[in-house]
Amino acid sequence: MSTGEGTIRLRPPRNTLDRRAVGWWRTQWLLAAAVPVVPLAVLGALIEAARPWLLLPAAVLAAAGTAAAVLLPVWWFRTHRWEITEDAVYVRTGFFRQEWRIAPMSRIQTVDTVRGPLEQLFGLSTVTVTTASAKGAVRIEGLDHEVAADLARQLTRITRDTPGDAT
Amino acid sequence: MSTAAPAGDWRRLDPRTVLVSALVVAGVVAGAAVPVTLGLTRWSSLPAAVLQMSAGAALVIGAAAGVDRVRWHRTRYRVGEERVDLHTGLLVVKRRSLARERIRTVDLTAHPLLRVLGLVTVRIGTGEQGGDSTLELDPVTRAEGERLRRLLLERASTVPPGVHREGELAVLDPRWIRYAPVSFVAPMLGGAAAGAVLQISDWVGAQGEVIAWVADRFRDTPLLWTIVTLVLAALIAGVVGAFGLWTEMWWNYRLEREPGGTLRVRRGLFTSRSISVEEARLRGVDLVEPLGVRLLGAARLDAITTGLAKDHEARDADHNTLLPVAPRERADSVAADVLRETATPTAAALVRHPPAARGRRLRRSLVASVGPVLVLAVLGTLFTPVLLWIALGCAVVSVPLAVALALDAYRGLGHALSGRYLVTRSGTVRRSTAALERAGVIGWTVRQSVFQRRAGLLTVTATTAAGGGAYTVYDADAAEGLTFAAEAVPGLLEPFLERTAHPGR
Numbered sequence: 151m152s153t154g155e156g157t158i159r160l161r162p163p164r165n166t167l168d169r170r171a172v173g174w175w176r177t178q179w180l181l182a183a184a185v186p187v188v189p190l191a192v193l194g195a196l197i198e199a200a201r202p203w204l205l206l207p208a209a210v211l212a213a214a215g216t217a218a219a220v221l222l223p224v225w226w227f228r229t230h231r232w233e234i235t236e237d238a239v240y241v242r243t244g245f246f247r248q249e250w251r252i253a254p255m256s257r258i259q260t261v262d263t264v265r266g267p268l269e270q271l272f273g274l275s276t277v278t279v280t281t282a283s284a285k286g287a288v289r290i291e292g293l294d295h296e297v298a299a300d301l302a303r304q305l306t307r308i309t310r311d312t313p314g315d316a317t
Numbered sequence: 318m319s320t321a322a323p324a325g326d327w328r329r330l331d332p333r334t335v336l337v338s339a340l341v342v343a344g345v346v347a348g349a350a351v352p353v354t355l356g357l358t359r360w361s362s363l364p365a366a367v368l369q370m371s372a373g374a375a376l377v378i379g380a381a382a383g384v385d386r387v388r389w390h391r392t393r394y395r396v397g398e399e400r401v402d403l404h405t406g407l408l409v410v411k412r413r414s415l416a417r418e419r420i421r422t423v424d425l426t427a428h429p430l431l432r433v434l435g436l437v438t439v440r441i442g443t444g445e446q447g448g449d450s451t452l453e454l455d456p457v458t459r460a461e462g463e464r465l466r467r468l469l470l471e472r473a474s475t476v477p478p479g480v481h482r483e484g485e486l487a488v489l490d491p492r493w494i495r496y497a498p499v500s501f502v503a504p505m506l507g508g509a510a511a512g513a514v515l516q517i518s519d520w521v522g523a524q525g526e527v528i529a530w531v532a533d534r535f536r537d538t539p540l541l542w543t544i545v546t547l548v549l550a551a552l553i554a555g556v557v558g559a560f561g562l563w564t565e566m567w568w569n570y571r572l573e574r575e576p577g578g579t580l581r582v583r584r585g586l587f588t589s590r591s592i593s594v595e596e597a598r599l600r601g602v603d604l605v606e607p608l609g610v611r612l613l614g615a616a617r618l619d620a621i622t623t624g625l626a627k628d629h630e631a632r633d634a635d636h637n638t639l640l641p642v643a644p645r646e647r648a649d650s651v652a653a654d655v656l657r658e659t660a661t662p663t664a665a666a667l668v669r670h671p672p673a674a675r676g677r678r679l680r681r682s683l684v685a686s687v688g689p690v691l692v693l694a695v696l697g698t699l700f701t702p703v704l705l706w707i708a709l710g711c712a713v714v715s716v717p718l719a720v721a722l723a724l725d726a727y728r729g730l731g732h733a734l735s736g737r738y739l740v741t742r743s744g745t746v747r748r749s750t751a752a753l754e755r756a757g758v759i760g761w762t763v764r765q766s767v768f769q770r771r772a773g774l775l776t777v778t779a780t781t782a783a784g785g786g787a788y789t790v791y792d793a794d795a796a797e798g799l800t801f802a803a804e805a806v807p808g809l810l811e812p813f814l815e816r817t818a819h820p821g822r
Contacts, residue, residue: 158796160763161815240813248770250763253780254809257759282623285787286760286780 160250163233163240171230174272176221181268182216234288234301234309239279241288251288253311257281261305263298278302284314327393331457338385339378340430346374392455396468401441402453415452416762419443420621421598422445425591432589436496437462441469442819470593471577478761486580486654487640487647489570496642497563498556499609506562507555511547567641572651580620580655582639592636598622598798600757600783601738602639602652604663604750611727611748616648617641621753621784622656637784652752661754667731668801673772674792675727686719722746726792732790732801739779741790751788757781758806779801 187208194204210294225245233240262278269275275298279288293301350370357366384407387799402414422442423684431437436456443451457465472662497503518527535543566588577591578596583589595626601621610616640651653661697704726745733740735752742750769775769792777798778789791797803810 153375156815158799160799160813163813235812237812238809247764247766249765250813251760252810252813253760254764281759281780282782283759283780283786284777285785286762288760 160242163231163242165232167225167227167230167232167273167292168294168297170272170274170294172227174268175226175275175290176219177268177272179215179219179222183211183219184201185210187215189292195203201229230292232293234305234308237312239288239305241290251286253279253281253288255305255308257286258305258309261302263302267301275299277305279305318505322596326397327395328461330389330392330394330454331436331461334389334456335382335438337430337436337456342378342381343374343472346377350374358372396465401452401469410584413452413581415441415443417469420469420597422755423469424595425459425462425466425589426585426588427456429587431456432587435459436593437589439465441465443507466591466593470595471581472577483574483576484623485571485573487570487572487643487651488642489567489584490643490647493567493615493641493643494560494563496610496613496615497559499613500559500607500642502562503555503559503607504552504780505555506558507551510554510558511551517554547603562724563641570641572639572655574654580639594620594622594637594639597622599655599754600781601751601753602655602661602663603752603784604652605649606748606750608746608748610642611807614645615642617643618648618652619784621751621757622782623757623783656738656752658736662733662735662740663750665733665740665752667733667740668797670727670732671772671774671794673774674730675724676728677768677772677774677792678723682719682726683716686715688769690715696746716759730791732793732798732800734805739788739801741779741788744789751784753779753781753783753788755805755821757783759812760807762787763802764820765795769795775799779805 169313178243179267189202191207191209194201219290229245229248231242237255239251239258241251243249243251254275258279259282260278260280262280264276264278265274268274269292273295274292274293276291277293277298279290281287289301290298290301318664326552353373353814354366354370357369361369373420388405388407391407391410392403394401394403396417398417400414400416401420402412402768404410404412420441420443422440424440424442426440427437435458437459438456439454439462441452441454454462454465500591514527515524530545535546538546563588567584570582570584573581573583574596575593579596580596580599582592582594590620599620599622603621604616605619606616610818617638620637620639622637629821639655640648643651648663652663653659654660671708690708693708693711697706697708722745726743729742729745729748736754738752738756739755739758740750740752758779758781760780762780763775764778765775773795774792775795775798776789776791777793778787779802780787781821790801791803799810799814803814
């Protein structure tokens with residue numbers, strides 16, 4: 151670590167996501183784990199000769215998927231945070247590989263609100279903010295419907311009021 | 318001339334397009350004629366087959382010419398005060414219109430046939446993604462192409478005149494051809510040549526004979542020598558191919574700055590190309606040094622611009638190349654001229670990254686090289702000792718190579734702020750030193766994995782509308798990297814930083 155006046159780091163953004171995001175992430179993990187586990191288990195039940203070869207991987211995958219579904223969303227909920235100021239959008243994501251994204255208001259091109267089928271079920275929305283860079287999009291996943299709509303409205307207002315050519 | 322203006326300032330393409338289409342199709346037909354005629358002789362006598370073939374060829378060529386005549390008849394374009402319009406289409410008339418202020422590139426290309434006739438293909442682009450952003454005029458006369466290029470790109474100059482070199486910035490030095498064979502093209506072309514021989518012989522149905530002939534040549538030679546000779550032959554073919562390709566691509570190369578703030582690259586032996594880059598769109602330069610080229614002390618210079626044409630023509634990666642592989646000092650001086658700086662940011666002294674970054678690179682490349690060796694060794698102990706020997710051989714070759722590449726990758730890492738530019742360098746097989754205008758940064762992405770957190774490193778990416786969209790500083794010291802990003806674009810990152818009085822967390 152550097153010496154002298156101390157260290158410098160990115161502070162966490164102010165707002166957390168909606169609590170329901172934990173459930174949403176869990177469901178995603180369980181569904182993802184079910185895709186290989188269910189066919190393996192069904193085949194294992196049907197084909198007697200290959201039973202151990204099919205049920206063992208199924209059990210391992212199921213255990214791994216369940217563990218991920220239980221633990222990861224809790225950690226994610228702690229690390230996924232977002233904030234908007236008058237000048238920029240600031241988002242932190244990831245647990246094992248943390249990522250902070252900053253997009254200035256003057257460079258924002260579009261603000262999209264998307265609700266996937268699973269998100270609908272949990273009453274959540276994803277707000278995507280794009281800039282002119284192909285790699286600079288900022289996504290805030292797992293927001294409450296209302297909060298997301300408000301956020302999109304607010305972003306649209308600020309970007310309209312902020313001068314800039316977006317490139 | 319082609320300006321049979323029907324209404325207002327509407328113009329037509331050059332009518333000789335019909336001739337060009339007919340000749341191109343005739344060429345294709347001629348290529349197909351021999352096998353088809355031979356095929357026809359199975360059912361009829363040779364003269365009859367030739368007659369049938371000629372009739373078919375005439376029909377095809379006539380049809381192509383006819384279609385192109387209709388296309389010519391239905392295509393017209395107009396450069397108005399505010400917009401450029403193009404009406405075209407065979408069955409359905411497509412009307413397309415571009416706002417002149419949004420036009421960023423006007424590129425001229427001419428394949429040999431067009432050049433003989435004094436024609437060019439003009440591509441007018443706004444530089445935005447999506448198929449409808451480019452208007453293509455195929456073909457017009459060279460004079461008309463030049464007129465359009467000048468008319469559409471000439472704007473009030475936004476940069477102070479006279480400060481920097483106008484006119485010619487670089488011309489081709491034929492000695493640069495010595496860098497052609499060390500590029501990755503050579504081995505690829507060699508492999509392609511070998512593949513082509515086999516493929517063509519397969520079409521003719523003589524693949525077995527070719528292989529037998531080659532095997533016959535080497536009947537008395539040991540296997541090792543056979544392999545060495547064949548690889549050498551392929552390599553020589555590749556080198557010759559690389560020379561040829563280089564000559565075709567870069568002959569007549571010139572880089573010029575034109576009044577009105579446009580950079581123009583002209584090049585090509587048979588197919589001539591003219592690519593214009595508006596300086597207002599230039600966000601920096603990327604000095605690229607592929608491994609072989611770097612060992613010879615040379616580099617290539619690419620432009621980082623917003624909105625170079627992204628259509629099919631742009632897929633050959635050289636669309637944004639400002640200077641072909643040339644000696645490093647030459648590349649640096651051209652970079653300075655292009656950016657209107659006295660000293661190029663690509664040669665700035667860079668901040669080295671902490672030793673932890675070296676450790677990460679060493680570990681990563683060792684895992685990548687030792688992994689396959691371990692797999693081979695395990696399989697070897699289980700099944701056959703031959704694999705053990707192969708594993709040993711792999712280890713002897715790949716581990717030192719991996720270490721060398723990792724150390725070289727670490728040596729290459731660096732970043733700095735240099736005047737109006739931020740500079741980042743990384744890579745070993747393809748080392749890139751990118752100088753990106755600080756005003757062109759439109760966001761930051763900071764990444765830190767668990768391992769990086771422990772080592773006190775992080776990766777900072779500047780996103781931009783230009784070039785690759787993102788330029789990354791890999792594995793910088795955590796505090797230093799954040800300070801760098803905060804200083805590069807004042808005010809953007811600063812509000813989200815927190816400084817702690819005591820070191821550590």
